[in-house]
Amino acid sequence: MNSDFTLAIHSLTYLALQLDRMSTSDAISESAGVHPVRIRKVLSLLKKHGFIKSKEGSGGGFIFARDLSEVNLWDIYKITSEGALQPKCPDSNEACVVGANMQRVLVSIFLGAEEHLGEYLKHYTLKDIVDLIHKEK
Amino acid sequence: MNSDFTLAIHSLTYLALQLDRMSTSDAISESAGVHPVRIRKVLSLLKKHGFIKSKEGSGGGFIFARDLSEVNLWDIYKITSEGALQPKCPDSNEACVVGANMQRVLVSIFLGAEEHLGEYLKHYTLKDIVDLIHKEK
DNA sequence: TGTACTGTAAGACTAAGTGTTACAGAATGA
DNA sequence: TCATTCTGTAACACTTAGTCTTACAGTACA
Secondary structure, eight states: OOHHHHHHHHHHHHHHTTTTSOBOHHHHHHHHTSOHHHHHHHHHHHHHTTSEEEEOSTTOEEEEOSOGGGOBHHHHHHHHHTTSSSOOOOOOOTTSHHHHHHHHHHHHHHHHHHHHHHHHHTTOBHHHHHHHHHSOO | OOHHHHHHHHHHHHHHTOTTSOBOHHHHHHHHTSOHHHHHHHHHHHHHTTSEEEEOSTTOEEEEOSOGGGOBHHHHHHHHHTTSSSOOOOOOOTTSHHHHHHHHHHHHHHHHHHHHHHHHHTTOBHHHHHHHHHSOO
């Protein structure tokens, strides 16, 4: 699984705990343990899809743009990792019954699998994540 | 997604169409479009788990060892790709509430996701795959 | 005009996946 | 017994995707 997905969740969760002020990519990247540029790339994607807003310049940064309970993990999955389940099959032999039809069969199964995964991920909103973060182990 | 999974399915399907005789790794690799050694590595795993039997030497090869309808995709997933859904999070900052708890939260969510995926994959037996292969597009 | 940010491109580095060669061991048949 | 045809596996080269890092332009603010 793409780590963009988890970085996106991490970032949004971070912002969810700072709803009243802007957070810089440096602060988030420090929390997530990755390079600021990488975080900015992920944040840029989140912004493009309207989950967050950003402001350049001194005192700028990123801030949540939606309601916590209206953003779920499936939304985030779709923009960061859609198709990640799909296995990359090498081009198999068209002259063989198996080779010629396997890809078609697998693609349809994995599309179903992703859809199925979606149903599961939809149940987790960012609000749930925030609650889980606060709940002690 | 790991392509070992699809190669395993491909191999088993191939064998499922040749239930009465042995198939060589060369034949299967040609159908799947990958190197024989790679196929043998996957087949070796399938053998270790009792899905197939093999025989060395001239006239040898691989042959199915189970009933077609008692092997499902979840069985195969488990031995080839278990944990593939689990995203690799970099070690995040323990000093931050988010960083310190994110990994735990994500791991539990993804474990649930994999379990959920399992329920879906369990519905596909090798017999189903063989039927799908034969069904024209 | 200097400082503190975002936004992005480009290249270096790293790890995982895959292909390839090589060779030992087992079964078979001449 | 010996050549042949297969599995089984290790080792290494190659390729690709992922990630880190540097660099710098653009924007806001004081």
